[in-house]
Amino acid sequence: MVSGKGGTGKTTVAAALALALAREGRRTLLVEVEGRQGIAQLFGAEALPYEERKIAVAPAGGGEVYALAIDAERALLDYLQMFYKLGSAGRALKKLGAIDFATTIAPGLRDVLLTGKACEAVRRKDKAGRYVYDHVIMDAPPTGRITRFLNVNDEVAGLARFGPIHNQAQAVMKVLKSPETAVHLVTLLEEMPVQETADGIAELQAAGLPVGRVVVNMVRPHHLDEEALGSAAGERRADVAKALSRAGLGGSRRGGLAERLVDPLLAQAAEHTGRVKLEREQRSVLEGLDVPTYELPLLGTGMDLAGLYELATELRKQAVDE
Amino acid sequence: MSGPETSEKLVGDEMGLDTPPVLAVDTLLDDPKTRIIVCCGSGGVGKTTTAAALGVRAAERGRKVVVLTIDPARRLAQSMGIASLGNTPSKVAGVSGHGGELHAMMLDMKRTFDEIVEAHAEGERARAILANPFYQSLSAGFAGTQEYMAMEKLGQLRARDDWDLIVVDTPPSRSALDFLDAPKRLGSFLDGKFIRVLMAPAKVGGRAGMKFLNVGMSLMTGTLSKLMGASLLRDVQTFVAAMDTMFGGFRTRADATFRLLQAPGTAFLVVAAPEPDALREAAYFVERLAAERMPLAGLVLNRVHGSDARQLSAERALAAAENLEDAGIVDQESGKAGLRDSDADTGTTDTGTPDTGTTDTGSPGADMSDADVDEITVGLLRLHAERMQVIAREQRTRDRFTSLHPEVAVAEVAALPGDVHDLAGLRAIGERLATGVPAGA
Structure with missing residues (x-):
């Protein structure tokens, strides 16, 4: 997550x-x-349907990455079809607004469907009994909502005290709280994201959900x-x-081209060091979290496909799969 | 410091695109006909800060303002004295001038929902609803509740008529559009036919032709009961029954708020950062507002980078850095031709550093070697090159937006080195918003 x-x-x-994570011979979703x-958008592909599709081959002779956009409404209809063979009754429900109602309003149902679909992919095996996906990675809701999103299964299990939804919620919750799951939180070295990360970790821990790593993103190089x-x-x-003048940027006398660059360049540098100082403070806050x-x-x-592969290579260097 | 004119000229020169009209923020804030300003946009673009800064500025220009924030950063909330969840506006100390006042509040979604219940139901009945498990889950914030309650609160504040300007921040939705859609959706669900079916299947079958449908209904409630568990279905039914009789209809309320947003006194500001995702959302929102006939005042572009040394391109800065690193053997005179004189005069200040008059003496006391000076100069140049790359990237992103929506007025706010969490910071943002002081100035 x-x-x-x-x-x-x-x-x-x-x-x-x-x-x-898609090393050679492996497959991730x-x-x-x-x-x-x-x-x-990130992979420069067409809009994803509600269907697992191969979207990329990982760098350095790596495995395959599949992608899926889960749609709660479709997931509910699938689910109803699977368990109740609803067929046309499902369509009638849809027409009446019941599906819409269920996936938008009914407490947590939408979230159970989304996490449930992901858990199904995690547990799915091929004919040889091997897991179809070595890893399933979910681009989950933001930090402010993540605990509610994942823990909603608990909430639903509490609301629907028995019945299939109750059972489904319990099963999903078991996967989510197992050591097989890790919730990673992405942050920048800025005050608000770091604060939210700290709050998010506390909430996840309180709910018994497994906190993975903090991913510090967009770290700037420090030149000065x-x-x-x-x-x-x-x-x-x-x-x-x-x-500056020796570097070929004009005269260094007062008013010379090189000389006139000094003030703006120094001002930019001062801004930069100010930000570095703030980043250092935020870094120490993160260290205090002990994650x-x-x-x-x-x-x-800027972000493009080449950049994405660069980041993946960087993650491998940091032993992401060990 | 360069003024807005110089920067516009520069931007225009470099990009060869028409610059969009400048958003006249003060005109908007000062106009007594402006009664509501809605700040919307995707998450993480500085909506809350923008709303607070507009509130401070409007108040100090003499208006009686209330700012409704949804999810402010802790320190920002503290600085405005709204750190505790009061769910009613309180006056912000330290904001004054021209007889204006600033009030602020942070939305407490559950409390707002509870208050609606309490206002419309008698003691026993209200207690039953508040204790209903379905209600508790719904009010604690499932998809749409926060948006709905923000709108509800806006309606309440407007109805009180105690303020001449209301500035609203919108919930941190996954998409900016949720804010417009959720209230309507929630309203139509709680008011819709599905709910009525849940409530009283028998009623639907009143007419003979509906018999078939009625059979379908019981089949359906049966299925739902199986699916959700009978107890949940019963909770939902009890809840809806209780709500139904006391409300003048959720949909009616949602519609009323929607109309309020279309009224001439309302102005939407779409907030974005110069990044592809944020501006893509902004473009969607602009189109959607037009489709809903909601009045768009303009785009606030936060965190725009600038430079006072734009005359030095990234490529030249990097080349110069390499020159220095390659032992600094560069013909001093040949370098002069490289810079364009016309642009070179922006951004310098004549005052300040005392030792600019001479070029031949290093300070004897400094323990930096010439190599150290070269090293730091290389650092300055590389930093500048990065800055120029960021500026170019942001410009491309903005150009894409402007070519889609050339009519949308834009106010740019320069990137600040740190977070804003006091009134002085909000004032500075307000100043930048209003004067269009470009980044880097």
């Missing part, structure tokens, strides 16, 4: 994780539940030594102008 605050890149991380078609920067802005300012981390770099050119 990959969760994270909005804007932290959880879909990207989930996709990179699916690629990283990347699952989307919020109907955003974020996976398709703060002390040296202080001197550069102060007594060695003129030398910086000269260095292992992965770190992924900020890609300067």
Whole structure:
């Protein structure tokens, strides 16, 4: 399960994780539940149907990545069909708004259907008795809702005190709370995402759900030594102008082209070190959480397929499957 | 500092695209006809901060404002004195000027739902509903409840007429559109035929022609009962029965709020960051608002990066850094031709550093070697190159939006190095919003 605050890149991380885990001869399934078609966009593919499809081959002679966009309404109809052979009655229910009602309003039913479908994929075996997927990765709802989303099975089990939904919820909950599941939380080194991560971990732990790792995403490289920067802005300012000039950027005299770059470049550097300082504070907050981390770099050119493979390779370096 | 004009010129020069109209934030805030401002957009783009900053600015320009926030960062909430869940607006201290006032509140979804129940049902009946397990799950926040309650609260605040401007933040939905759809959906469910069927299957079969349907219904409630367990179905039925009689219809209420959003006094601001996902959502939202005939005031683009050294391209900065790293053997004079003089005068300040007059002396006291200076200069150049790449990427993303929606006015807010969590920070954001001070200034 990959969760994270909005804007932290959880879909990207989930996709990179699916690629990283698809080592040679293995197969992973990347699952989307919020109907955003974020996976398709990331892989430059057409909108995903409610059907498992091969979407990529992992880097370095790796295995295959399949993708699936789970649709709660379709999952419910499937479910009804499977257990009750509803056929046309299912359509009648749909017409009446009952399916819509059930998947949108009925407490937690929608979430049980989504996690239930993922759990089914986890447990599915082929004819030879092998698991069809070595790993199932879900691009899950954001941190603020993840515990409710996963724990909803408990809630449903409490509401529907017996009956098939109750049993289904219990079965799903058993998988989710097992050591086979890990909930990873994606964050940036910024105050709000880190705070949400801390809250999310506490909530998951309180609910007995297995916390995996914190994935620190978009980590910036640090080019500058703060002390040296202080001197550069102060007594060695003129030398910086000269260095710029030597680098081929114009004259270093006052008003010269190189000299006029000094102030803006130093201002940018000051902003950068300010941010580095804030990042350091957030990093120490994360360390205090005592949860292992992965770190992924900020890609300067923006996110594309090549970048996604780069992140997957990075995750492998950090021994993602060990 | 460069003013907005220079930056616009620069942007225009570089990109060769028409820049979108600038969103006149102060005009919007000052207009007494503006009664509601709705800030919407996908998660993580700074909606809450934008709403709070608009509230502070409007109040300090003399309006009596209430800000309804949904899920503010803890420190932001504390700075506005709304850290505790009161579910009613309280006055924010430290905001004054021109007779304005700022009130703020944080939405307590469950409490809002409970209050509706309490306001419409007598003691015993209200208690029965509040204790119903189905109600408890629903009110604790399943899909749509938060959106519905935000709208409900907006309706309440508007009805009180105690404020001349209401600024609303929208829930952190998976998609910006949820906010418009959820209330309607919830309303039509709780009011819809399915619920009525659940309630009283017999009624539906009143007419002879409906007999067949009626059989279907009992089959269905039977199935539902099997599926959900009879107790849950009973809980739902009890809940709906209790709600049905006391409400003037959920749908009616949802429709009323929807109309409020279409009214001329309402202005929507779509908030986004210059990233593909956020702007894609923003574009959807702009189209949707148009389809619903809801008044869009413009786009607020947060966290835009800028530079006062735009005359130095990323490529040249990297090449220069490499020159220095390759032992710094560069002909000083030949470098001069590289920069365009016309652009080179933006962004410099004449005041400040004392030792700019001479170029031939390093400071004797500094324990930095020339190699160290070169190293830090290389760092400055690489940092600049990264910045320019970010700017170019953001510009491409924005151009895509602008070419789709050239009519949408835009207010840009420069990226700040840290999070905003005090009134001074909100004021600074408000200033940037209103004056369109570009990034890097």
